[in-house]
Amino acid sequence: MLEDGRISGRQFTTLIFLIIVSITVLQVPPLLLGLAGQDSVLAVLIAVIIDGVVAAVLYFLGLRYPRKTFIQYSEDILGKIPGKFAAVIFIQFFLLVAALSIRGMSDFLVTIMPETPLTVFIIAFTLVSAFVARGGIESLARMSEIIAPVYIAAIVFLMALLLPEMDFSRVLPLFRYGAKPVIMASLLPASWFGICIIMAMFMAYHHRPEKTFTVKMTGVVMGASVLLLLLIACIAVLGVEYASMLSYPVYILARQISLADFIERVEVIWVAVWLLAGFITISSLHYVSALGTAQLFGLREYRPLVLPLGIMLASFSFLIYPNAMSGVKFILQIFPFYALSIEGGLTTLLFLIALVKLLTNKLGKERRR
Amino acid sequence: MVKKLTKLFNNIVNAINNKHGLTPEVPSSVKQESRLSRRLALNLRQLKQALGDSSDIVTREFSIGEQPPVHAALVFVDGLTGKPLVQEHVMKSLMIKAPREIGGKKPDLSKIRENLLTIADVKEERDLKKIIHSVLSGDSALLIDGCPVALLTDTRAWESRGISEPVAEGGVRGPRDGFVETLRINTALLRRHLKSPDLRIETMILGNTTRTDVAIAYVQGIVNEQILEKVRQDLSRIDTDSILDSSYLEELMRGHPYTPFPMYEHSERPDKIVASLLEGRVAILVDGTPFVIVVPTILFQFFQASEDYYTIYHVSTFLRWLRLLGFLLSLYLPSLYIAVITIHHELIPTSLALALAGAREGIPFPALAEALLMEIAFESLREAGVRLPKPLGQAVSIVGALIIGDAAVRAGLVSPAMVIIVAFTGIASFTVPSYKLIFTTRMLRFPMMLAAAFLGLPGIIMVSVVLLAHLTTLKSFGVPYLSPLAPYSGQDLKDVLARAPWWAMRRRPQSLRSPDPVRQESGLRPTLSGKKPNE
Numbered sequence A: 001m002l003e004d005g006r007i008s009g010r011q012f013t014t015l016i017f018l019i020i021v022s023i024t025v026l027q028v029p030p031l032l033l034g035l036a037g038q039d040s041v042l043a044v045l046i047a048v049i050i051d052g053v054v055a056a057v058l059y060f061l062g063l064r065y066p067r068k069t070f071i072q073y074s075e076d077i078l079g080k081i082p083g084k085f086a087a088v089i090f091i092q093f094f095l096l097v098a099a100l101s102i103r104g105m106s107d108f109l110v111t112i113m114p115e116t117p118l119t120v121f122i123i124a125f126t127l128v129s130a131f132v133a134r135g136g137i138e139s140l141a142r143m144s145e146i147i148a149p150v151y152i153a154a155i156v157f158l159m160a161l162l163l164p165e166m167d168f169s170r171v172l173p174l175f176r177y178g179a180k181p182v183i184m185a186s187l188l189p190a191s192w193f194g195i196c197i198i199m200a201m202f203m204a205y206h207h208r209p210e211k212t213f214t215v216k217m218t219g220v221v222m223g224a225s226v227l228l229l230l231l232i233a234c235i236a237v238l239g240v241e242y243a244s245m246l247s248y249p250v251y252i253l254a255r256q257i258s259l260a261d262f263i264e265r266v267e268v269i270w271v272a273v274w275l276l277a278g279f280i281t282i283s284s285l286h287y288v289s290a291l292g293t294a295q296l297f298g299l300r301e302y303r304p305l306v307l308p309l310g311i312m313l314a315s316f317s318f319l320i321y322p323n324a325m326s327g328v329k330f331i332l333q334i335f336p337f338y339a340l341s342i343e344g345g346l347t348t349l350l351f352l353i354a355l356v357k358l359l360t361n362k363l364g365k366e367r368r369r
Numbered sequence B: 001m002v003k004k005l006t007k008l009f010n011n012i013v014n015a016i017n018n019k020h021g022l023t024p025e026v027p028s029s030v031k032q033e034s035r036l037s038r039r040l041a042l043n044l045r046q047l048k049q050a051l052g053d054s055s056d057i058v059t060r061e062f063s064i065g066e067q068p069p070v071h072a073a074l075v076f077v078d079g080l081t082g083k084p085l086v087q088e089h090v091m092k093s094l095m096i097k098a099p100r101e102i103g104g105k106k107p108d109l110s111k112i113r114e115n116l117l118t119i120a121d122v123k124e125e126r127d128l129k130k131i132i133h134s135v136l137s138g139d140s141a142l143l144i145d146g147c148p149v150a151l152l153t154d155t156r157a158w159e160s161r162g163i164s165e166p167v168a169e170g171g172v173r174g175p176r177d178g179f180v181e182t183l184r185i186n187t188a189l190l191r192r193h194l195k196s197p198d199l200r201i202e203t204m205i206l207g208n209t210t211r212t213d214v215a216i217a218y219v220q221g222i223v224n225e226q227i228l229e230k231v232r233q234d235l236s237r238i239d240t241d242s243i244l245d246s247s248y249l250e251e252l253m254r255g256h257p258y259t260p261f262p263m264y265e266h267s268e269r270p271d272k273i274v275a276s277l278l279e280g281r282v283a284i285l286v287d288g289t290p291f292v293i294v295v296p297t298i299l300f301q302f303f304q305a306s307e308d309y310y311t312i313y314h315v316s317t318f319l320r321w322l323r324l325l326g327f328l329l330s331l332y333l334p335s336l337y338i339a340v341i342t343i344h345h346e347l348i349p350t351s352l353a354l355a356l357a358g359a360r361e362g363i364p365f366p367a368l369a370e371a372l373l374m375e376i377a378f379e380s381l382r383e384a385g386v387r388l389p390k391p392l393g394q395a396v397s398i399v400g401a402l403i404i405g406d407a408a409v410r411a412g413l414v415s416p417a418m419v420i421i422v423a424f425t426g427i428a429s430f431t432v433p434s435y436k437l438i439f440t441t442r443m444l445r446f447p448m449m450l451a452a453a454f455l456g457l458p459g460i461i462m463v464s465v466v467l468l469a470h471l472t473t474l475k476s477f478g479v480p481y482l483s484p485l486a487p488y489s490g491q492d493l494k495d496v497l498a499r500a501p502w503w504a505m506r507r508r509p510q511s512l513r514s515p516d517p518v519r520q521e522s523g524l525r526p527t528l529s530g531k532k533p534n535e
Helices: A009-025 A028-064 A070-078 A080-112 A118-134 A136-165 A180-205 A209-238 A240-245 A249-255 A267-296 A303-319 A324-368 B002-019 B040-051 B083-095 B109-116 B128-136 B183-193 B225-237 B246-252 B270-279 B299-303 B313-342 B350-360 B367-387 B390-410 B416-430 B435-473
Strands: B057-064 B070-077 B122-125 B140-144 B150-153 B199-206 B212-219 B265-267 B282-286 B292-295
Touching (some): A009 A028, A009 A136, A009 A267, A028 A070, A028 A180, A028 A249, A028 A324, A070 A080, A070 A324, A080 A118, A080 A267, A080 A303, A080 A324, A118 A267, A118 B435, A136 A209, A136 A267, A136 B435, A180 A209, A180 A267, A209 A240, A240 A249, A249 A267, B040 B057, B040 B140, B057 B083, B083 B109, B083 B140, B109 B122, B109 B150, B122 B128, B183 B212, B183 B270, B183 B282, B212 B225, B246 B282, B246 B292, B265 B270, B299 B313, B299 B435, B313 B367, B350 B416, B367 B390
Antiparallel strands (some): B070 B140, B122 B150, B140 B150, B265 B292
């Protein structure tokens, strides 16, 4: 057995929660605010619904092929060669998102610590994520179980301290430009929420697979609420125009906190928890791509793959875009469509074929009777 | 041809192996399975051959009865046996009180055993090897001419340290007895605190040369059988030369051989061990050491002092939080200081930053070097003080802390802020009850400081993530090391993040999967009226 760990429902939720918050909180808010303004809040809600549909599809597939990750069952569904092809697409997608997260985190840290070269961060992050990935799914799940409460506590603390700065009149009006831009904008968070197709990898190790949908959606809803809270806070404290011009409005948001000249500079708390969550994300993706590759080639052990994949990951995140500006362009114009075609498209394709197979099997059996 | 060659090869290999003694060899002194013969002289010669000419081994030959006199010999180790006991209850009864007629060539063993030896525990044994082990453990072996059997009389009585308060684990309130170096006394101490018939003690002998008695203690019906079986397996797997302390077992038993974290809790306090047994843990007692180890072990056990359960629970809860804080500070404080001083100047309020910068003015080293210097000085002081005789130890601390510390600041080598940080880190580390865990944090502080100096706050977080990932992979006999935090168990947390009052601790820890999880009935909370709350 490649991985004989089991994770609990609670751990599943916290894993999904941390992956979502770490991946969306940094880069998404300014872009989303630029696209949809005050309606960003609605866009997030729509994204949750889109993600719910994908989750339902994957939930169905996971129940249909119990104790199998979707690297394994895509072969069962599509046949050997096309199945492997689909698996390769999933794995490279995970690697791409991991690389994007590493790059995103490193880009952000370089703005805080300008004297440190980008490469140092990328390599250090990859090494740490490789170490965590070697621990396996149980270790990852337990880490997320410890970090998630800390994260939530930190966010609640920051939000409470921001309350005096908020001006809720800025949150309105909604639907200033009608529904269309909202729906278009919702593709952006949806594409990031969509990384939850990682659930199809984790579901095989969930100790109660039949509950996966509930725990997964709990994680997504929790993650989306944090994003919503931060968006509302951004709008209410900074205003849409200002926030959408900043690269990292949430960081600036945290910097606004100043209470009685004593509680100041608490943005460091936010950076700390955000980094912790970020490590969970990149290590999960790293782990999943190593595990998936091992399953793809029928290996007995995934650990030897972790470091080579890490080298790929580091170079990938270095090369993925030349500078932060083209990064924004990539995330805004290329990534959503690319991601959604895999998260929505490929999974739906798998689902439809599996459904057809199931029905024809049933029909065939009935006919034979 | 090939067959011949392989045969030849095998022969050569065998020959070489034999020459180098690689094949299991029968110990020269005692042939395996050797049994006693009927002739006393032969038996004595065999024993003498096995035990050698050691001065502390006494062989007393005498005769029992008169018509005809039966020759006998008593073999024991001087110093391990109680001489009055031997004289009064073995020699005297056999030589003086014995009837004149005892059986001649075929002496009546049962008579000797039942009527003459006034010793509580007498065993018959034929196996020479077992007799030797028994004699070396303090029994006296009675060999009688004409009998192929030795009577092993329990005359163990050696000088041992009296039961006293444990030095390393003192407390203000609570039982003050501590384990000693003798296994029997220790098991007796366990029985004194736990009179349940379900307390089981299994003994085995480990260490091929030291032949150390090792006992497993557990409470039948509370302990999880799987955990118990794992402990038994691990102990029986050990094939080593010597066991001089229970710490040998810690490294030889199951688990993660490369982790720097303590994977076994030990204690000198019987009350603590009994409390662990009642939670469903297994205790391992080793003869020759007062330190009893308890498995399975979780990290948070190292934050629990036995005194927590004897003081007001609010206070205990507060103290536990203080210890957790102390633990985190002792791990993070120097590195956070370095990170802020060298990289994140903007993270601290301006006035504080100015104060720190002012204090550091004129210091010739970067903050990392300064911190390393002070930490190493501090660790050396501590290490120097540990094994010195007490009066000298005080001198070290006075010279080290007061004179060197003060002089270093005045000479401008280190900043006063750094002295404060290092000293406070040291004090914070002492709040954790277990010095085992503190050793680990002392060590881990250094990579943390390096990471802080090079990568600042992100570096600290990276090291923390690596530590956390390592901790989450650890398991002690199937129980995750970080439980009840991860995997989460709210019920267990009330004895980790708090110390719940006794009436609220209804269940034993979930992580130990006890077959009898309920400790007590609900509704024990005392009320003003004296009635049960739900009545």
